[in-house]
Structures are given as C-alpha cells and as structure tokens.
Amino acid sequence: MLIYILKFSACLLVFMAFYKVFLEKTNYNQFKRFYLLGAICASICIPFITLTEYIEPQLVVGEPTAFPILNDGLSNTTIESTNYIPLILWSIYVLGVLIFSVKFLRNLFQIVLKIKLNPKHKKSSFINVLLHDLIVPHTFFNYIFLNKSKFENKEIPSEVLLHEETHAKEKHSADTIFIELVQKIFWFNPLIYLIKKDIKLNHEFLADQAVILNGTQ
Numbered sequence: 001m002l003i004y005i006l007k008f009s010a011c012l013l014v015f016m017a018f019y020k021v022f023l024e025k026t027n028y029n030q031f032k033r034f035y036l037l038g039a040i041c042a043s044i045c046i047p048f049i050t051l052t053e054y055i056e057p058q059l060v061v062g063e064p065t066a067f068p069i070l071n072d073g074l075s076n077t078t079i080e081s082t083n084y085i086p087l088i089l090w091s092i093y094v095l096g097v098l099i100f101s102v103k104f105l106r107n108l109f110q111i112v113l114k115i116k117l118n119p120k121h122k123k124s125s126f127i128n129v130l131l132h133d134l135i136v137p138h139t140f141f142n143y144i145f146l147n148k149s150k151f152e153n154k155e156i157p158s159e160v161l162l163h164e165e166t167h168a169k170e171k172h173s174a175d176t177i178f179i180e181l182v183q184k185i186f187w188f189n190p191l192i193y194l195i196k197k198d199i200k201l202n203h204e205f206l207a208d209q210a211v212i213l214n215g216t217q
Contacts, residue, residue, distance in 0.1 A: 003047075004047045005186075005189075007046070007047035008043050008044065008046075008047050008186070008189075009189060009191060011042065011043035011046050011047065012039065012040070012043040012189075012191045012192075012195070013191060015035075015039035015042065015043060016039070016191060016194065016195060019032070019035065019036065019039070019198070023035060024198070027209075029202055029205045029206045029209055030206065032202050033175070033199070033202055033203075033206065036195060036198055036199050036202065037175060037178065037199070039195065040178075040179070040182055040195065044182075093188070096187045096188060097184055097185065097187065100183065100184045100187050101184050104180055104181075104184060111140050111143075114129060114131065114145065115129055115140075115143055118130055118131050118132075118148075119148070121151070125142060125168075125169075126142055126143075126144055126165055126168050126169075127142055127143050127144070128143075128144050128145075128146050128151060129143050129144065129145045129146070130146060130147075130148035130151055130152075131145055131146070131147060131148060132147075132148055132149075133147070134147055135147055137156065137160055137161075137163075137164050138164070139164045139167040139168050139172070139173065140173050141168065141171065141173045141174075142168050143168075144161075144164045144165065144168060146164075159211050159215075162210065162211050162214055163207045163208065163210070163211050164207070166206065166207040166210040166211070167203060167207050170206060172203040172206070172207075175199055175203070176199075176200070176203075179192075179195070179196045179199055180196075183196060
C-alpha cells in the first residue's frame with residue numbers, strides 16, 4: 001500500500017508540475033478541465049502498471065555441494081514482538097476516511113433537503129431553488145440555489161444567473177463529486193487539496209468565460 005501511495009503521489013506531482021508551468025495561466029479552460037480530471041485518473045491507474053522482464057534460466061552443471069548441518073543440541077528460541085505501528089496507521093487512515101465520508105454525506109443530505117423543502121421555479125432545463133436565506137448563488141447539477149426575495153424582485157443580475165446556468169449546463173458538479181470521492185480515499189495527501197482547488201477555480205473561469213462570450217454576441 002505504501003508503494004502504491006508513493007507512486008500515486010509521484011505521478012500526480014508530475015502532472016501538477018506540468019499544469020502549473022505550462023497550462024495554469026493559459027485560456028484553454030475546457031482543455032484544463034479535462035487535463036486535471038485525467039491527471040487524477042492517470043495517477044490512480046499508472047501505479048498498477050507493472051513491467052515484466054523475462055530472463056532465460058541458466059543451467060549450471062556440477063556436483064552439488066553438501067554442507068554439514070551442525071547441531072549443538074541447543075534449541076534456538078525466537079521471541080517475536082508484535083509490531084503495532086501498521087495497525088495504528090491503518091486505524092488512523094480508516095478513521096480519516098470515515099470522518100470525511102460522514103461530512104460528505106451530511107452535506108449531500110442537506111442539499112437534498114433544501115431541494116425538497118423549498119419552492120422551485122423551473123426555467124428550461126434548470127430548476128431554481130428559492131431559499132429564504134441570504135446565500136451566495138450556487139449550483140448542484142441542474143439545481144440553482146438563489147435567494148427567494150431577490151429572485152422574485154429581479155434583483156439578481158442576469159450575468160450571475162448565466163454564470164450559474166453555465167455551471168449547471170456543463171455539469172461541473174460531476175467533477176466536484178468525483179474529486180470529493182477521491183479526496184475521501186487520499187485525504188492525507190496535500191496534492192489532492194491543491195488539484196481540487198485548481199478544478200474549482202477552473203470551473204469559475206469557464207463560467208466567467210461564458211458570461212463574457214454572451215456579452216460580446
């Protein structure tokens with residue numbers, strides 16, 4: 001397991017270094033989206049690839065050498081001590097997975113509750129969920145969460161609505177769910193948090209780009 005973690009981290013580090021040096025400051029946002037997702041998938045799969053080298057066996061001709069077995073009549077008693085370090089490390093790892101998984105499921109449950117318990121306004125393929133709380137507009141798949149009062153009084157700028165609709169249309173939530181699941185498994189790896197931040201930031205660039213393109217048409 002340790003070898004796999006090291007290989008995974010090394011692969012992800014190489015992909016992230018390439019991204020930071022050559023891609024991060026470019027405007028190829030759609031390509032960057034799939035590059036970052038592909039970097040995670042590749043880093044997960046590459047450590048499983050093994051290269052096998054076949055060596056021809058060599059026949060050694062000769063008389064076998066017999067070595068006398070010396071027995072001094074004394075029995076060797078080996079005292080084995082139990083190593084608790086692997087057990088402790090695995091317990092910490094499993095505890096971390098459980099904590100992050102519970103947090104993820106709790107957030108998901110809260111989103112479902114918001115959808116069920118609040119009024120909704122359907123617009124084309126999008127569903128606006130109208131909340132009484134003063135919230136920053138945000139999206140979960142085709143559901144766009146907005147403040148009810150501001151929405152009904154048309155106080156939400158059209159650019160903000162288009163921004164959130166772009167998140168919904170391009171299924172950015174699917175990327176978020178994917179990286180959240182990966183984070184549950186590799187919660188101890190700081191590279192996961194860095195690439196998660198880059199993925200979310202790139203989502204914002206994509207949504208802003210859609211708003212700018214719509215304004216120039």
